[in-house]
Amino acid sequence: MSYTAPSDPVNKKPVKVAQLCDLCHCRKAVLKRPKNLQKLCKECFFDVFETEIHNTIVDNKLFHRGEKIAVGASGGKDSTVLAHMMKFLNDKYDYGIQIYLLSIDEGIVGYRDDSLATVQRNQKQYGLPLEIFSFKDLYGWTMDEIVSVAGIRNSCTYCGVLRRQSLDRGAQKLGIQHVVTGHNADDMAETVLMNILRGDVARLEKSTSILTSSKGSPIKRSKPFKYCYQKEIVLYAHYRKLDYFSTECTYAPEAFRGTARELMKNLEVVRPSCIIDIIHSGENLFLKPAAGGRRQGRRRGPGTTSANTTSTTTSTGPVDGSRCERCNYLSRNRICKACMLLEDLDKNRAAVTIETDTSHDGAAKTLRSLERLAF
Ligand code: SF4
Ligand SMILES: [Zn+2]
Numbered sequence: 001m002s003y004t005a006p007s008d009p010v011n012k013k014p015v016k017v018a019q020l021c022d023l024c025h026c027r028k029a030v031l032k033r034p035k036n037l038q039k040l041c042k043e044c045f046f047d048v049f050e051t052e053i054h055n056t057i058v059d060n061k062l063f064h065r066g067e068k069i070a071v072g073a074s075g076g077k078d079s080t081v082l083a084h085m086m087k088f089l090n091d092k093y094d095y096g097i098q099i100y101l102l103s104i105d106e107g108i109v110g111y112r113d114d115s116l117a118t119v120q121r122n123q124k125q126y127g128l129p130l131e132i133f134s135f136k137d138l139y140g141w142t143m144d145e146i147v148s149v150a151g152i153r154n155s156c157t158y159c160g161v162l163r164r165q166s167l168d169r170g171a172q173k174l175g176i177q178h179v180v181t182g183h184n185a186d187d188m189a190e191t192v193l194m195n196i197l198r199g200d201v202a203r204l205e206k207s208t209s210i211l212t213s214s215k216g217s218p219i220k221r222s223k224p225f226k227y228c229y230q231k232e233i234v235l236y237a238h239y240r241k242l243d244y245f246s247t248e249c250t251y252a253p254e255a256f257r258g259t260a261r262e263l264m265k266n267l268e269v270v271r272p273s274c275i276i277d278i279i280h281s282g283e284n285l286f287l288k289p290a291a292g293g294r295r296q297g298r299r300r301g302p303g304t305t306s307a308n309t310t311s312t313t314t315s316t317g318p319v320d321g322s323r324c325e326r327c328n329y330l331s332r333n334r335i336c337k338a339c340m341l342l343e344d345l346d347k348n349r350a351a352v353t354i355e356t357d358t359s360h361d362g363a364a365k366t367l368r369s370l371e372r373l374a375f
């Protein structure tokens with residue numbers, strides 16, 4: 001059976017009833033929502049997706065009028081959609097916030113330099129101020145140099161710790177106290193699964209928070225895409241024709257996260273709502289206080305990498321709000337994680353005997369080729 005919708009001014013062609021949008025019932029559906037399998041036309045998808053994010057922001061009181069907000073912008077799909085969405089919702093609903101783009105240049109030749117070019121285009125497209133801070137300026141190392149010393153396997157651990165601190169330092173230099181990031185529902189569900197699988201109870205409790213801050217730290221972080229499926233973010237970027245960078249990082253993503261991601265994708269095939277279900281499960285987990293009032297956490301046993309060990313063995317240091325003895329940056333511990341990692345790097349620098357050339361393909365490719373060789 002065919003039907004020409006009287007209220008669709010754009011498409012005058014007849015549409016089969018079975019192809020009509022589940023919401024407006026007058027335009028042809030172009031997608032099925034991965035979250036609930038609802039068939040939607042482009043216009044209804046935009047409306048539903050944008051309204052859901054607006055509701056998340058309002059329900060969680062993420063912003064207040066006059067607040068300066070830094071969007072952690074990498075040029076990838078999540079952060080590009082986030083920058084677009086923040087500007088769009090701020091204009092539409094008059095949040096009264098000032099939005100900045102804040103980018104970190106980790107120094108990964110052939111990857112980050114190209115993605116930062118995308119952010120620079122986004123800056124012009126959205127008319128937002130942009131600031132870029134680099135690992136080299138902040139720490140004296142690029143990620144390519146770090147990988148040449150520490151090896152490719154630990155790249156994400158180093159990169160994650162340094163980038164997190166760089167975003168905080170960058171925001172502080174700009175006088176901004178709130179950083180929003182493009183972490184989506186898939187990322188969050190993966191993190192919950194990872195923390196369950198490795199028994200990291202202390203991190204599990206925090207892993208579903210939409211807003212995180214620490215006592216004494218001026219920078220808070222929030223995730224407005226907490227309930228957004230990655231597939232829908234990609235669809236939104238596609239239909240809105242947003243300009244984003246889609247190449248994967250030169251270095252392999254963290255192996256354990258990759259395993260959790262695969263597990264979740266398999267679960268999603270049989271139960272599409274599992275991503276949101278995992279997040280809801282995480283949100284409803286409450287830790288029983290241990291004797292002495294401290295929450296129960298798990299110390300890692302032997303077999304962890306030096307970088308990972310760093311992040312746990314220092315967990316009994318001073319409380320939130322204290323400062324690192326070396327760099328004076330806010331740290332729960334006597335020495336912050338970044339300084340511990342940098343100390344390891346300095347110790348290991350002398351041991352490096354391979355000359356890497358970062359002027360062409362980057363150290364990453366050189367090292368990856370070397371690691372593939374079996375002797
Ligand atoms: S994949 Fe790892 S090394 Fe590459 S940008 Fe992400 S965290 Fe950094
Ligand atoms: Zn519709």
Ligand SMILES: [Zn+2]
Pocket residue numbers: 324325326327328329335336337338339
């Ligand atoms: Zn420090």
